[in-house]
Amino acid sequence: MANVDIAALANLLQEAAVTEILPRFRNLGEGDVRVKTEAIDLVTEADEAAERLIKARIEELMPEAVFIGEEAVASDPALLGKLADAELAVVVDPIDGTFNFAAGLPLFGVMLSVVHKGETIAGLIYDPMGNDWAITEKGSGSWLCKPDGNQEKMEMVPAPALSQMVGIANTGFFDLETRRKLLVNLAEVRIFTSYRCAAHEYRALCQGHLHFAMYNKLMPWDHLAGTLMAQESGGYAARFDGSPYLPHHTTGGLLIAPDEETWLELKQKIFTV
CATH class of the missing domain: 3.40.190.80 (D-Maltodextrin-Binding Protein; domain 2)
Known part of the structure; x- marks a missing residue:
């Protein structure tokens, strides 16, 4: 399985949030929000700027990986077809919850996954508002990683009736x-x-x-x-x-x-x- 530097990936998601996302939260100007496919499918300047930053960092960190970002695919739908056959790919949603972000609701995240030979081997979900990460690697469990370095194992609960x-x-x-x-x-x-x-x-x-x-x-x-x-x-x-x-x-x-x-x-x- 491909080696993944989870700590470096976590840091770059935080960097994107601090640099490009949070300064624009509740601070979007006229023209900074645009409709993609319908009124509930939005993109903002923050999405695009954050994806550019993440892509640049991934190119430094994992130059062999195919980069598949939500906004890149919006511009070039054929890019999505490369995921199935890629030896290594990094898939990114620069702001998941753009509708909430654009509405000023503090419920959005930055998501990244690593795919190796058609299988997801790692995933990160960063919450810019809480400044913490949910991180998983195949075979290693899922962990909530807090800004002070503490980690808590994440476990689903048994379902009731x-x-x-x-x-x-x-x-x-x-x-x-x-x-x-x-x-x-x-x-x-x-x-x-x-x-x-x-x-x-x-x-x-x-x-x-x-x-x-x-x-x-x-x-x-x-x-x-x-x-x-x-x-x-x-x-x-x-x-x-x-x-x-x-x-x-x-x-x-x-x-x-x-x-x-x-x-x-x-x-x-x-x-x-």
Whole structure:
């Protein structure tokens, strides 16, 4: 497996946040926010500046890696196709939760994953507001790393009865009829929500504050780090058909639960898409 300097990657995410993201938070000028595909899909000057900085640092740190950033793919969609066959790739979401960031809500993160020969081997989710990192490497567990150097192991919690489960359900990318069906089914769980920020959804899930997470649109910068983190926190993840979620997948949905038994219950009773 490729060697990954996790500490250096963590530092560069912090540098991007301190240099390019936080100075612009609640300080975006006219023209600094633009619509990409629809009104809820935004990009800001902070996204683009942060991605440029991260890309430059990755080129110094891991020059052999293919760099796949969300904003780079927005400009050149063909770049996404390089992920499946790359020997080594670094996948970055410079600001996950751009809608929140642009609205002045302090719920956004910086996400990075490392893919080696079609397999996610490391993931980092940095919270600029809390100045801490959720970090995972394949086979090494998931850890919350605090600014004072202390580390806490992250572990998903066993799920309670279905009627008491709390989780994330992103229904916005289904067709209308499927969405209606899912929303009716979701009445069976205690609470379902969406933070509009996968970075914080995955962190909350892996720290044991949530019992499940469901997504339909699978862009690698949103889900690679978090899925590995959940698996390394003891969780079970698969696409809706039960197959493993791999870095090159962009469709097929994703459901994460504390264990396979809970996954099957959720799939059969709630997420029958």
